[in-house]
Amino acid sequence: xxxxxxxxxxxxxxxxxxxxxxxxxxxxxxxxxxxxxxxxxxxxxxxxxxxxxxxxxxxxxxxxxxxxxxxxxxxxxxxxxxxxxxxxxxxxxxxxxxxxxxxxxxxxxxxxxxxxx
Numbered sequence: 001x002x003x004x005x006x007x008x009x010x011x012x013x014x015x016x017x018x019x020x021x022x023x024x025x026x027x028x029x030x031x032x033x034x035x036x037x038x039x040x041x042x043x044x045x046x047x048x049x050x051x052x053x054x055x056x057x058x059x060x061x062x063x064x065x066x067x068x069x070x071x072x073x074x075x076x077x078x079x080x081x082x083x084x085x086x087x088x089x090x091x092x093x094x095x096x097x098x099x100x101x102x103x104x105x106x107x108x109x110x111x112x113x114x115x116x117x
Contacts, residue, residue, distance in 0.1 A: 003028035020053035023061030045077030052083035
């Protein structure tokens with residue numbers, strides 16, 4: 001299943017990207033990178049990535065997330081992952097990225113923790 005990205009703004013002011021499908025090399029990872037770059041260029045500094053419907057992430061998908069996190073941190077922003085599927089959590093743990101990415105159970109929980117950057 002191709003990656004689908006839906007963008008919205010949470011009541012907290014954070015931009016939420018709801019992903020569905022696989023976050024893998026090629027158009028999927030590139031689409032996420034482009035979407036987040038557009039938001040960042042528009043001044044968005046707080047992003048929540050809702051991964052409830054992402055069932056697989058490869059190294060390119062992880063790279064897209066790492067790139068977004070790095071860019072936002074350099075701009076004093078923040079990125080949080082929400083509702084990460086247990087299969088993806090296993091990948092994050094294997095790669096030790098669970099120590100780098102803040103992960104929350106829900107988008108609401110992430111919005112409370114992302115704060116006012």
